[in-house]
Amino acid sequence: MEWVNDFFIRNADLYVKVLSSEAMLKEGEETAVKLTEYLSRRGLSRCRILDVGSGIGRIAIPLAKLGFKVIGIDISRDFINEATRRAAREGVTNNVIFLLGDARELSKITRQYAPFNVTLFMFTTVIGYYDYETDLSILKQVHEVSEPGSLLIIDTVDKEYYINNSGKSIINEIGDHLIIQRFKLGQSLRSVTVNWSYYIRDKDEYTLRLIANTQLSLRIYSIDELRELALRAGWNLIDAYSDIGETPYKPGGRLLAVFTYV
Numbered sequence: 001m002e003w004v005n006d007f008f009i010r011n012a013d014l015y016v017k018v019l020s021s022e023a024m025l026k027e028g029e030e031t032a033v034k035l036t037e038y039l040s041r042r043g044l045s046r047c048r049i050l051d052v053g054s055g056i057g058r059i060a061i062p063l064a065k066l067g068f069k070v071i072g073i074d075i076s077r078d079f080i081n082e083a084t085r086r087a088a089r090e091g092v093t094n095n096v097i098f099l100l101g102d103a104r105e106l107s108k109i110t111r112q113y114a115p116f117n118v119t120l121f122m123f124t125t126v127i128g129y130y131d132y133e134t135d136l137s138i139l140k141q142v143h144e145v146s147e148p149g150s151l152l153i154i155d156t157v158d159k160e161y162y163i164n165n166s167g168k169s170i171i172n173e174i175g176d177h178l179i180i181q182r183f184k185l186g187q188s189l190r191s192v193t194v195n196w197s198y199y200i201r202d203k204d205e206y207t208l209r210l211i212a213n214t215q216l217s218l219r220i221y222s223i224d225e226l227r228e229l230a231l232r233a234g235w236n237l238i239d240a241y242s243d244i245g246e247t248p249y250k251p252g253g254r255l256l257a258v259f260t261y262v
Contacts, residue, residue: 003216004075004129007196012078014198014212019056020082021175028058031122031244035059035153036066038245039118044151047117050110050142052103053125057083057096064095071113072098073106104134107141115147122155128219132190132229135219139233143261152235152259153244159222160252162192176201178208192218223249226257235259 008015018024039045046067051060054072056079064070064087074080083098101109103126110116119142121127127135142152166185171178178199185192194216199208221229227237239258240249249255 007214008076012076016082029062032062034244050116050119052121055079059122060096064092070096073101075102107144110145114145118151120153124156143234150261154257156255158255159220192220230259234262236262
């Protein structure tokens with residue numbers, strides 16, 4: 001998909017700045033703590049984790065600090081370089097490794113570090129970037145590098161959210177950056193086009209300057225469709241949350257789906 005290269009490779013320097021903001025890093029740290037508590041309740045403390053679409057390591061590095069052995073994979077060299085630098089600064093290079101690679105070749109790239117006890121797709125990453133058959137292939141590859149009893153956690157936004165917000169603009173302010181997302185739902189209700197506009201606040205704190213426009217095309221899923229997809233790849237849905245381990249899933253927003261190895 002051309003937009004994946006545009007978003008994560010050609011505009012990677014911009015996205016690194018956004019992901020490195022205090023708010024985004026704090027969100028990663030808080031999510032890592034919640035994941036740790038959830039995994040501990042399931043008997044998975046200090047285990048081996050595969051973080052797919054690991055970005056700059058805002059989940060992987062906090063998990064490494066909490067004692068997990070983490071392998072992160074991402075398609076962006078800029079993200080991998082930044083994640084590696086951050087891991088060194090945080091003193092966790094013994095617990096986390098970042099690999100440059102395409103998730104569509106996941107088993108080949110990660111096989112030497114397998115098997116994994118937990119695989120993460122956090123913050124609406126990878127699943128939905130391409131098409132149904134590609135998503136199925138990726139989840140089958142995760143199954144190949146996982147051991148029996150392992151978990152798969154997919155953190156996404158459900159189809160109902162996009163249906164409810166089609167034609168609307170969603171505004172997020174992250175540090176000095178303002179991101180406006182505009183959604184357009186496909187006629188089949190299987191895909192959504194998302195137009196991202198990045199603005200930066202000038203020194204006067206009032207003027208916004210446009211710095212980039214990007215268009216994404218996503219394959220979207222309801223919880224039932226995600227359950228069916230994962231089951232075909234060897235994963236059975238066991239839990240669904242809006243906030244991992246805390247808030248039960250409610251349609252129309254964030255969906256953290258937890259699957260177990262079949």
